[in-house]
Amino acid sequence: MTREKSSASLSGAFYALLRRDLLLAFRRRTELLFPVIFLLVVVSLFPLGIGPGPQLLARIAPGVIWIAALLATVISLDGLFRSDFEDGTLEQFVISGHPLTLISLAKICAHWLVAGLPIVLLCPLLALWMNLPVESLGVLMLTLALGTPVLSLIGSIGVGLTISLKRGGQLLSLLVFPLYVPILIIATAAVMAASDGLPYTQFLGLLTAGLITSVTLAPFAAAAALKISLS
Amino acid sequence: MTTETAIQNKPRKNALVMFIHKMGSPPWFYNFSGKLVPWLWAVFCSLAAWALYLGLFKAPADYLQGESFRIMYIHVPSAWMSMMIYTSMAIMGFIALVWRIRIVEVLAMSSAPVGAAFTFVALASGSLWGRPTWGTYWVWDARLTSELVLLFLYLGVIGLYNAIDEPRKAARAACLLAIVGAVNLPIIHYSVKWWNTLHQGSSISVTGGSNIDPSMLWPLLIMALAVKFYYGANLLTRARVRLLEQDKRKAWVRKVIGEDKS
Numbered sequence: 001m002t003r004e005k006s007s008a009s010l011s012g013a014f015y016a017l018l019r020r021d022l023l024l025a026f027r028r029r030t031e032l033l034f035p036v037i038f039l040l041v042v043v044s045l046f047p048l049g050i051g052p053g054p055q056l057l058a059r060i061a062p063g064v065i066w067i068a069a070l071l072a073t074v075i076s077l078d079g080l081f082r083s084d085f086e087d088g089t090l091e092q093f094v095i096s097g098h099p100l101t102l103i104s105l106a107k108i109c110a111h112w113l114v115a116g117l118p119i120v121l122l123c124p125l126l127a128l129w130m131n132l133p134v135e136s137l138g139v140l141m142l143t144l145a146l147g148t149p150v151l152s153l154i155g156s157i158g159v160g161l162t163i164s165l166k167r168g169g170q171l172l173s174l175l176v177f178p179l180y181v182p183i184l185i186i187a188t189a190a191v192m193a194a195s196d197g198l199p200y201t202q203f204l205g206l207l208t209a210g211l212i213t214s215v216t217l218a219p220f221a222a223a224a225a226l227k228i229s230l231s
Numbered sequence: 232m233t234t235e236t237a238i239q240n241k242p243r244k245n246a247l248v249m250f251i252h253k254m255g256s257p258p259w260f261y262n263f264s265g266k267l268v269p270w271l272w273a274v275f276c277s278l279a280a281w282a283l284y285l286g287l288f289k290a291p292a293d294y295l296q297g298e299s300f301r302i303m304y305i306h307v308p309s310a311w312m313s314m315m316i317y318t319s320m321a322i323m324g325f326i327a328l329v330w331r332i333r334i335v336e337v338l339a340m341s342s343a344p345v346g347a348a349f350t351f352v353a354l355a356s357g358s359l360w361g362r363p364t365w366g367t368y369w370v371w372d373a374r375l376t377s378e379l380v381l382l383f384l385y386l387g388v389i390g391l392y393n394a395i396d397e398p399r400k401a402a403r404a405a406c407l408l409a410i411v412g413a414v415n416l417p418i419i420h421y422s423v424k425w426w427n428t429l430h431q432g433s434s435i436s437v438t439g440g441s442n443i444d445p446s447m448l449w450p451l452l453i454m455a456l457a458v459k460f461y462y463g464a465n466l467l468t469r470a471r472v473r474l475l476e477q478d479k480r481k482a483w484v485r486k487v488i489g490e491d492k493s
Contacts, residue, residue, distance in 0.1 A: 157411055161404045165394050174390055175408060178383040179415050182422035189426065210418075221411055224328075228403045 013098045014106045021110030024083075035076040036118045042068040043126050054131045061130035062140060062191035063184075068126070069119045069148060070180055076115035077155040077176070078169045080107060081226065085163045091230060100223035108149075108156045108219065116148035132195070139194035139204075143187040146207040153218035154179050160225030183210060257474050258483040260334050264467040271464035278457035286450030293447075300447075302360040308455045309353035310374075312462060313381055316346030320388070321413030324406030334470075336402035337477070339409065340392050341469035345462055347385035354378055373427035377420045384412040398477050 025032055046064045047057055084090040084107075093103045123144055127137045158175040162168030190203030253259045286304040293300035323339035326332065357375060358368045369375070388405045395401035478484045 157408075161391060161408055162394070164400075168394075171387075171390055171394055174383065175387045178380045178387065178419070179411070181380055182415070182418045185422045185426040217414070221407065225404065225407055228400060228407060231400060231403075 010098065010102060013096075014102055017103060017106040018110050021107060022113060025110065025114045031079070032114060035072040035115050036122065038075055039068050039072040039119060039122065039126075042071055043129060047129070058131045058133060058195070061127065061132040062136075062188040062195075064130060065123060065126050065132075065140065066143075066147075066184055066188050069144060070151065070177070070184065072119060073115060073148065073151040073155060074173050074176060076111070077152070077159050077172060080111050080152075080156060080159045081163050082159075085229075090163075090226065094227070094230060100226060101219045104156060104160070104222040104226065105215075105219040108152050108222070111156070112149050112152040116152055119148055120144045132191075136191050136194040139200055140191045142204060143190050143207060146204065146211050147183050147187045150183050150207075150210050150214045151180060153214040153222075156222040157218055157225050160222045160229060162229075163226070164229040183207070186210070255332050255334055257334065257478055257481075258487075261471055261474055261483075261487065264471055268464055268467050268471070271460050271467065275457050275460035275464055278453055278460065282450045282453035282457055285446075286454065290447045290450055291444070296364055299360060299363040302356050304450055304454050306353055306356040306360055307451060308458045309349045309356065310378065311455060312458050313346055313350035313353050313378065315459075316342050316349060316462060317381060317385070317409070317413065317416065320346060321409045324409040327406045328403060328410070333399065334474075336399065336406065337470045337473050338466060339406055340402050341466050341473055342462075343385055343388045343392065343405070343409075344469070345465050347382060347389060349458075349462075350378060350382045350385055354382065371427065373424040376427070377423045380419050380423070381416070384416070388412070 043064060046060070050056060050060070081090060084093070094100055096103075120141060123141055124137060127140060132140065155172075155176050158172050158179075159168075161175065162172050165171065186203050186206045190200045190207070193200040193203065254263065282304065287301055290301070292298050320339050320342040323335050323342065327336040327339055354375070357378070361370060362368050388409050391408055392401045392405040395404055475484055475487070
């Protein structure tokens with residue numbers, strides 16, 4: 001009986017927090033747009049810097065779009081726990097009795113919906129700019145859909161560790177970029193394989209494995225990091 | 232508290248437990264490591280001198296690479312150490328987070344600069360070795376790349392530790408980062424390895440062949456052993472200084488410094 005009650009309140013807390021975070025994000029719409037605009041600007045800089053040759057652009061398109069997605073994610077990550085940390089809400093979450101892991105997971109989900117999903121939805125436009133073959137667009141979208149949650153999940157650990165610092169954002173990129181290396185490699189390899197007409201499902205499988213692993217482990221690490229930062 | 236009294240009641244029965252227990256106390260650790268450090272330095276110096284003598288004067292020149300292969304005696308032990316120190320740092324970080332032993336926190340954090348230095352030496356010597364053998368200073372070879380990522384991981388740990396003012400909180404945060412990095416390190420290593428074969432094909436093999444003549448192999452093994460003593464000596468020296476700094480207002484440090492003056 002009590003068990004059922006507590007599990008109900010767990011999912012209740014999860015959805016309540018998710019709803020609250022999404023609501024807060026949509027009340028601050030301009031802030032919501034910054035990472036997206038950043039993504040567009042970064043990708044548009046590449047043709048300007050490298051030259052408009054369609055073949056070269058198509059060749060580097062997966063890498064450029066993915067690196068831009070990494071940068072945009074890191075830019076948006078700082079907001080994941082920042083405002084809750086500064087006004088003391090995070091401490092209230094800790095003493096609320098709900099596991100901090102669950103709270104982190106809810107906040108990570110909200111972050112992905114706000115910062116990761118727009119990247120996935122925008123990628124047809126980016127692919128168009130970068131002259132990516134239409135056949136590989138679907139694969140690019142799939143890799144982004146599977147990979148950007150991992151970026152949010154791993155990034156949450158870095159944010160948890162740097163949250164108590166005033167200028168944590170600069171350190172954050174140093175902490176998380178090395179951890180993003182495998183995702184970048186596998187995702188771009190999938191798109192390149194698709195462009196070359198090679199099989200690519202194994203890469204998507206690896207990305208899914210990465211997603212499952214990080215969903216199960218990263219919230220615990222993020223919660224531990226937050227506890228250290230709040231101590 | 233109960234375990235402490237239990238240990239104190241029967242100190243002779245488990246000497247090892249007693250020893251580990253005592254090592255958790257900063258003054259005891261400081262004194263013990265102070266006795267150990269000169270020996271570690273001495274063993275390191277003699278082993279390294281022996282290995283360098285064998286490697287630089289006794290070992291014959293490589294038939295393919297000439298004299299330049301002798302960089303191996305610095306490069307390979309450094310690369311091994313860079314991996315080993317990260318592993319030991321992560322294990323110590325785990326112990327520090329679970330049992331909250333301050334000495335282990337200090338040791339884990341003192342490992343990071345040593346490991347970063349070894350990683351840098353491995354990268355720099357590898358780059359210098361690459362010039363005569365591969366014709367270029369830098370190749371996006373799988374090992375070089377994962378070594379570079381390892382350096383970034385070390386820099387992240389050091390950066391995080393230095394950014395947080397309170398030493399214990401900083402150590403705990405950096406220990407957690409070290410553990411996360413250690414979980415990721417194999418994944419990074421294999422993904423980079425596999426990325427390299429995918430993108431440019433492995434035209435270069437770093438080791439060449441596994442058949443090394445004993446006269447070339449022995450100096451390498453002795454050097455590999457010597458740098459472990461270097462790690463121990465450097466680690467303990469750093470940890471001692473860090474402990475003095477953290478405990479500078481405590482009685483035992485005053486006593487130690489007073490003794491040094493007289």
